[in-house]
Each structure stands twice: as structure tokens, then as C-alpha cells.
Amino acid sequence: MKVCHKCKKEIEIEGKVGREELCPYCGSYLHCCLNCRFYDDYAHNKCREPRSEWVSDRERGNFCGYFKYKDSEEIDKSEERKKKAKEELKKLFGKE
Numbered sequence: 001m002k003v004c005h006k007c008k009k010e011i012e013i014e015g016k017v018g019r020e021e022l023c024p025y026c027g028s029y030l031h032c033c034l035n036c037r038f039y040d041d042y043a044h045n046k047c048r049e050p051r052s053e054w055v056s057d058r059e060r061g062n063f064c065g066y067f068k069y070k071d072s073e074e075i076d077k078s079e080e081r082k083k084k085a086k087e088e089l090k091k092l093f094g095k096e
Contacts, residue, residue: 003072005034017069019061029061037070
């Protein structure tokens with residue numbers, strides 16, 4: 001299942017997502033970097049696809065040909081890793 005990056009609601013998507021498609025719940029763009037499986041805040045160009053071009057507004061619809069919608073399972077794993085890392089930092093430094 002696919003999830004909107006902004007409202008976190010599940011969206012049923014068939015086929016490819018068009019550049020102008022909007023979330024039926026919050027109206028945010030679906031074909032944007034924040035919904036892409038290659039988006040990585042810490043990678044070069046904030047994208048794990050090395051041939052991708054720079055996108056200035058990650059929330060807006062774009063023409064990226066490498067776009068692949070992120071599965072909800074990938075979001076869960078990412079959130080789980082963040083939570084675990086925060087817990088480890090708390091143990092290390094003893095503060096919140």
C-alpha cells in the first residue's frame with residue numbers, strides 16, 4: 001500500500017503516478033521526492049539515484065524519470081531505524 005508523505009493516509013494507486021496527481025485527502029503532490037523510494041536526506045542531491053538532477057522543492061510535483069513510489073513497509077523500516085538510533089543516543093549521552 002502507498003502512503004502520502006504529508007497526511008500519512010493510505011492511498012490506492014494503480015499504475016504510474018502522474019506529475020500533477022494530488023492526494024485525495026490533503027491535496028499534496030504524489031509524484032514528489034518525499035514520496036519516492038530513492039529520497040534520502042543525507043545522500044548527494046538528497047537522492048540515492050546517482051543520475052538524478054537537483055530538485056529544489058521536494059514537496060512539489062516534478063518530472064524525475066527515476067521516481068518510484070515508496071511502499072508503506074519502507075516507511076515503517078525507516079521510522080523504526082530512526083527510533084532505534086534515538087534510543088541509542090539517549091543511552092550514550094543520558095539525555096533527551
